[in-house]
Amino acid sequence: MVAASMMVLGFGSSLGFFPGYFVAALRDDLGISRAQVGLLVSLHFGCTGLGSIIGARITERVGTRTAVIADQLIVAVAAWTAAVLDSYAALVGAAVFAGFGYALANAATNEAVAAAVPESRRTLALSAKTSGVPMVALISATLVPWASDRWSWNLILMIAGTAAGASALISSAVIPDIRASQRGAQTGASVLPKGFWWFAVSACFVVGSGQPLFSWTVPYLDEALGTSKPVAGAISGLAAGVGAICMSLTALRADYLGRARRVPLIVGLSSVLAASNLVIMSGLSLGVAIAAIGMFVGFIAQLAAIGIMHAAVVDRAPHAVARATGVTMTGYYLGALATPVSFGALVDLLGTYTWAWLAMALCSGVGAACFARTNRVGDVQ
Numbered sequence: 001m002v003a004a005s006m007m008v009l010g011f012g013s014s015l016g017f018f019p020g021y022f023v024a025a026l027r028d029d030l031g032i033s034r035a036q037v038g039l040l041v042s043l044h045f046g047c048t049g050l051g052s053i054i055g056a057r058i059t060e061r062v063g064t065r066t067a068v069i070a071d072q073l074i075v076a077v078a079a080w081t082a083a084v085l086d087s088y089a090a091l092v093g094a095a096v097f098a099g100f101g102y103a104l105a106n107a108a109t110n111e112a113v114a115a116a117v118p119e120s121r122r123t124l125a126l127s128a129k130t131s132g133v134p135m136v137a138l139i140s141a142t143l144v145p146w147a148s149d150r151w152s153w154n155l156i157l158m159i160a161g162t163a164a165g166a167s168a169l170i171s172s173a174v175i176p177d178i179r180a181s182q183r184g185a186q187t188g189a190s191v192l193p194k195g196f197w198w199f200a201v202s203a204c205f206v207v208g209s210g211q212p213l214f215s216w217t218v219p220y221l222d223e224a225l226g227t228s229k230p231v232a233g234a235i236s237g238l239a240a241g242v243g244a245i246c247m248s249l250t251a252l253r254a255d256y257l258g259r260a261r262r263v264p265l266i267v268g269l270s271s272v273l274a275a276s277n278l279v280i281m282s283g284l285s286l287g288v289a290i291a292a293i294g295m296f297v298g299f300i301a302q303l304a305a306i307g308i309m310h311a312a313v314v315d316r317a318p319h320a321v322a323r324a325t326g327v328t329m330t331g332y333y334l335g336a337l338a339t340p341v342s343f344g345a346l347v348d349l350l351g352t353y354t355w356a357w358l359a360m361a362l363c364s365g366v367g368a369a370c371f372a373r374t375n376r377v378g379d380v381q
Contacts, residue, residue: 001116002125004174005068005109006132011164012071012105013133014140015079015098016044016336017214018153018160019091021144021233024219025153030088034219038344040095041215046337047099048106049330055103056326059111065177067108072168074101079161083154094157099333106329107322108175114314114321115178123262126314127251127307134214134244134303141237145218145229192317192324198374199313199324200331203306205367206270208335209277209360210302214240215340216356217280217295224353225288235292243299250304254311262312263375267368269305273298274364281357316377339363 019026019040026037059067075098082094109129117125147156217239221232250269254262276298283291309328317324339360346356 001174001176002113002128004171005113005129006135007167008068008072008105008109008132008171008175009129010132010136011160011167012075012098012102014136014160014164015075015094015157016041016048016102017136017140018144018156019215021140021218022153022156024222024229026091029153032088034344034348035341036088038215038341040091041211041340042337042342043092044095044099044102045211045333045340047096047333048102049333049335049337051100051103052106052329052333053323053326055100056107056322059104059107059322060179063177063179064108064112065172065175067104068112068171068175069168071101071105071108072164072171074098075164076161076168079157079164083157083161086154103326103329103333107325110310110314110325111322112176112178114318116176121255123251123254123308123311124248126310127247127304130307130310131244131247131303134240134247134299138237138241138244141218141233141240143233145233149229192320192327193377195373195377196317196324196327197331198370198377199309199316199328202331202367202370202374203309203328204331204335204338205363205370206273206302206305206309206335207332208339209363209367210273210298210306211336211339212343212356212360213295213298213302216343216353220280220353221288221291225283225291227288235288236295239292239295239299240303242296243303246300247303247307250300251307251311254308259312259315262308262315263371266305266308266312267371269301269308270364270368270371272301273305274361274368276301277357277361277364281354281361284352284354312374316374335363 019037026032078094078098082090113125113129144156217236218232221227221235222229254265276294279294280291280298283294313324313328314321343356347353
């Protein structure tokens with residue numbers, strides 16, 4: 001079930017990552033700017049954020065299995081439609097449609113894992129589930145830049161849509177059908193703790209500052225540091241893969257430390273993410289190797305922080321997991337909306353990646369401070 005949830009999140013997020021991996025193909029074929037490519041990523045994750053609270057309520061009503069299947073079918077339809085219509089407007093529509101669908105997947109998989117896995121293994125299970133996103137990033141960053149030199153971006157989207165359709169079939173057989181009433185979400189206990197909105201604010205800054213690792217490292221290595229697209233994709237993909245592995249290892253440690261230590265661990269990881277963005281920026285003067293080190297550390301820190309965050313959300317709102325996920329993911333994906341397009345726009349405007357990476361480092365620092373505030377939310381005894 002955890003493996004199936006990992007697959008669902010990976011394919012569900014794919015349309016949000018792919019534009020960053022075939023930037024050159026889209027710009028050459030459609031004549032669009034970097035900011036317009038970044039807008040596709042921002043729209044996808046922004047719509048996920050805007051739809052997260054509604055998606056959580058829908059998940060509580062229809063159940064986890066139905067919500068997951070609906071999301072995977074939405075991704076399949078969106079990908080194929082954009083590929084066939086072959087226009088920037090179609091890509092915008094696909095980003096919006098698939099983005100709203102992804103809100104269902106986040107709430108449903110958190111609800112399903114929280115119901116099926118005991119607390120002693122909860123952080124590991126939720127981190128493993130979330131690792132589906134960087135694993136798809138690993139595969140995509142490694143293969144998509146190479147494939148975009150040989151195939152059209154349309155064919156790549158068709159393949160992604162077909163994979164999402166297959167995931168819907170697998171999910172129908174594997175994902176449990178958990179409903180709100182089974183976890184007490186229709187009782188007075190379902191009210192979220194006072195100040196829970198701090199999780200949304202914190203996630204907004206940390207996720208926003210880490211999103212360019214997925215969306216802009218390949219063009220950064222290619223355009224600013226002079227590597228080829230396949231090499232840039234390999235570096236970015238390998239960094240995402242290492243980050244996914246370390247995500248699970250960190251989760252094991254977080255489970256050992258227990259509830260009270262999870263949020264402080266997130267604060268520390270967010271601070272490391274801030275430093276890694278500065279190291280990536282310094283690659284402009286110190287070279288590709290230094291930038292790559294920053295990327296590896298950044299992927300590890302951001303992914304580990306997000307994996308533990310999901311467990312902290314369940315800790316602080318155990319009787320309203322879907323609802324708490326919806327609130328948190330609103331901020332999470334609003335951060336993912338803001339930075340891909342603003343990052344690309346800054347590069348277009350100033351002609352350098354320096355200020356864009358510096359802005360991401362500042363956002364990570366703010367996120368660490370906000371996560372420190374979440375340690376006062378809810379009961380973790």
